[in-house]
Amino acid sequence: MISGYTGTQIRAAEEPLLAAGMGAVLMQRASHGLANAVIRELKGRGHRIYGTSVAVLVGKGNNGGDGLFAAAFLAARGMSTTAVLTAEAAHPEGLAAFERAGGRAHLLTDSTLRRLTADVARADVVIDAVLGTGAKGGLRGTAAALVSRLAGSGTSGESLVVACDVPSGVDADTGQVHEPVLAADLTVTFGAAKAGLLADPGADYAGRVHVVPIGIEENLPLPALHRFEAGDLSRLLPQPGRRSHKYSRGVLGVVAGSADYPGAAVLACRGALAAGVGMVRYLGPPEVASLVRQSCPEVVCSIGSVADTHVQAWLVGSGMGPGDSEQLQRAREAVESGLPVIADAGALPALPAVLAPHVVLTPHAGELASLLKRLGSGRDPELDRAAVEADTLRAVRLAAGLTGATVLLKGATTLVESPSRHSYSQAEGTPWLATAGSGDVLAGVIGALLAQLGSDVGHFRESGIGPDDRWAAIAALAASLHGLAGRAATAGGPLTASRIADTLPEAWDKVSRLTTGMEQGRNSHAHPLR
Numbered sequence: 001m002i003s004g005y006t007g008t009q010i011r012a013a014e015e016p017l018l019a020a021g022m023g024a025v026l027m028q029r030a031s032h033g034l035a036n037a038v039i040r041e042l043k044g045r046g047h048r049i050y051g052t053s054v055a056v057l058v059g060k061g062n063n064g065g066d067g068l069f070a071a072a073f074l075a076a077r078g079m080s081t082t083a084v085l086t087a088e089a090a091h092p093e094g095l096a097a098f099e100r101a102g103g104r105a106h107l108l109t110d111s112t113l114r115r116l117t118a119d120v121a122r123a124d125v126v127i128d129a130v131l132g133t134g135a136k137g138g139l140r141g142t143a144a145a146l147v148s149r150l151a152g153s154g155t156s157g158e159s160l161v162v163a164c165d166v167p168s169g170v171d172a173d174t175g176q177v178h179e180p181v182l183a184a185d186l187t188v189t190f191g192a193a194k195a196g197l198l199a200d201p202g203a204d205y206a207g208r209v210h211v212v213p214i215g216i217e218e219n220l221p222l223p224a225l226h227r228f229e230a231g232d233l234s235r236l237l238p239q240p241g242r243r244s245h246k247y248s249r250g251v252l253g254v255v256a257g258s259a260d261y262p263g264a265a266v267l268a269c270r271g272a273l274a275a276g277v278g279m280v281r282y283l284g285p286p287e288v289a290s291l292v293r294q295s296c297p298e299v300v301c302s303i304g305s306v307a308d309t310h311v312q313a314w315l316v317g318s319g320m321g322p323g324d325s326e327q328l329q330r331a332r333e334a335v336e337s338g339l340p341v342i343a344d345a346g347a348l349p350a351l352p353a354v355l356a357p358h359v360v361l362t363p364h365a366g367e368l369a370s371l372l373k374r375l376g377s378g379r380d381p382e383l384d385r386a387a388v389e390a391d392t393l394r395a396v397r398l399a400a401g402l403t404g405a406t407v408l409l410k411g412a413t414t415l416v417e418s419p420s421r422h423s424y425s426q427a428e429g430t431p432w433l434a435t436a437g438s439g440d441v442l443a444g445v446i447g448a449l450l451a452q453l454g455s456d457v458g459h460f461r462e463s464g465i466g467p468d469d470r471w472a473a474i475a476a477l478a479a480s481l482h483g484l485a486g487r488a489a490t491a492g493g494p495l496t497a498s499r500i501a502d503t504l505p506e507a508w509d510k511v512s513r514l515t516t517g518m519e520q521g522r523n524s525h526a527h528p529l530r
């Protein structure tokens with residue numbers, strides 16, 4: 001499991017060590033870790049170290065100090081180093097160490113902007129050490145001009161761009177982005193992953209994320225965000241017992257599809273079957289049921305009522321519209337049943353405003369914006385799709401808080417939030433997953449896991465996940481599996497939603513073979529998050 005913390009939490013964890021006079025030690029650990037990560041990355045790309053050029057963009061605070069000490073270390077390894085000071089002030093000890101090591105520092109001003117931008121653009125490695133966890137807003141003045149010009153010239157495509165702690169302009173707490181931001185290939189972050197690197201849009205700019213332990217780990221509070229890794233899936237995914245039968249393994253009721261979108265019902269059923277449910281029972285219009293039967297002979301189609309259908313969980317809403325009154329009525333009855341429910345697409349606007357944690361809502365950004373509008377989040381009437389995309393963590397938290405439901409926000413990074421503020425971020429997928437029907441398959445996978453794991457409170461408690469938070473954990477497991485299946489299903493080319501379901505059992509099999517030994521130890525070395 002990867003834990004994400006806000007910048008504020010990290011700073012609080014540093015506090016006792018700073019009070020004990022260990023600030024310089026922390027900075028040495030951080031900057032050493034940064035320099036080592038640069039060297040490892042260059043070696044991994046087959047580049048030599050000696051003679052390779054590195055330009056470090058330096059801010060006035062400790063983030064700049066980290067960059068200067070790291071550059072000093074790289075200069076000592078024979079790299080040709082240039083520091084661009086974006087403020088009159090710079091970390092004094094860091095600057096002295098950098099100059100002692102033979103590095104050259106230049107002050108960025110209106111008159112040096114053009115020349116220094118060209119110098120940075122030519123560097124093999126660019127380290128962005130302007131703003132870290134102490135930033136207020138984004139880059140300003142000449143620093144903003146330099147980064148805009150670099151981004152405009154496509155420099156980040158040629159140089160290796162490494163962000164120190166966070167890409168400058170990305171909010172470490174929320175992942176909000178203050179343009180311009182230099183998109184990094186690698187972010188080397190200190191003490192623990194910052195939540196803002198694990199949520200969109202910040203994650204767009206972070207590249208791969210490496211955590212460098214600096215000795216504050218013992219002081220960290222409960223994380224702001226969690227991310228399951230393969231080892232967690234292996235531990236938490238259900239396994240049938242020797243005496244299992246189809247009913248004990250979980251039955252999922254599916255209320256999905258319509259005359260307009262019959263395929264959504266098929267894809268949801270296929271997702272559920274691929275994710276190991278004991279049985280799927282389908283309720284819906286006869287023409288859709290007939291298609292489901294033809295496509296998935298495993299599914300039991302019935303014309304009974306929701307109340308008469310014996311299941312452990314419900315999936316409602318995929319492929320349904322506002323005119324599908326009979327199906328929407330079934331969706332409401334499923335929610336009233338008190339069983340766990342995954343409510344997707346067409347069901348979202350049709351359910352009561354106040355729900356419960358065992359109801360998992362699965363909007364994409366547009367649907368979440370509509371949901372928030374419908375809930376009359378009077379505090380924030382401007383919240384539209386773009387606003388959700390610009391501040392995904394806040395939006396998903398707002399929705400979980402207002403509805404009392406578990407909310408899963410789909411996207412390149414999938415966020416899941418329980419109403420008691422237990423949060424997950426999963427990003428195993430590939431952009432090829434952005435294809436029609438992909439969300440229907442995800443709904444099926446969530447439904448299947450709700451049916452199999454929903455009643456097993458102890459299973460989650462063993463992993464420190466409370467009863468009300470297990471729904472978010474189940475949704476996050478499903479998002480992770482869906483992403484892994486998507487990744488496995490594409491060899492770098494297009495993907496259909498059906499293929500995601502077809503590949504899912506393989507992805508499941510692969511993670512089931514892993515042990516939890518993959519998890520990061522408290523003092524382990526830097527590790528890639530994705």
Ligand SMILES: NC(=O)C1=CN([C@@H]2O[C@H](COP(=O)(O)OP(=O)(O)OC[C@H]3O[C@@H](n4cnc5c(N)ncnc54)[C@H](OP(=O)(O)O)[C@@H]3O)[C@@H](O)[C@H]2O)[C@@H](O)CC1
Nearest residue numbers: 023026027030061062063131132133134135136137138165
């Ligand atoms: N604490 C420790 O010992 C350790 C900390 N570590 C490292 O320190 C980083 C945090 O350092 P930090 O607190 O000095 O803040 P930082 O992120 O460098 O920048 C803020 C500085 O810039 C200024 N400023 C603010 N906003 C601005 C803007 N928009 N545009 C321009 N300027 C702006 C602001 O000054 P002000 O404007 O408030 O006068 C302030 O001086 C952290 O990310 C990690 O890398 C590690 O080495 C481990 C040990």
Ligand SMILES: Nc1ncnc2c1ncn2[C@@H]1O[C@H](COP(=O)(O)OP(=O)(O)O)[C@@H](O)[C@H]1O
Nearest residue numbers: 410411412429430431433434436437438439440
């Ligand atoms: N750029 C992306 N990268 C990775 N996964 C993505 C991306 N865009 C969408 N996805 C995933 O694909 C699925 C799309 O779901 P959705 O928008 O509901 O599609 P549909 O309604 O067509 O089925 C979600 O699981 C989402 O997280």
Ligand SMILES: [K+]
Nearest residue numbers: 128131166168
């Ligand atoms: K930075």
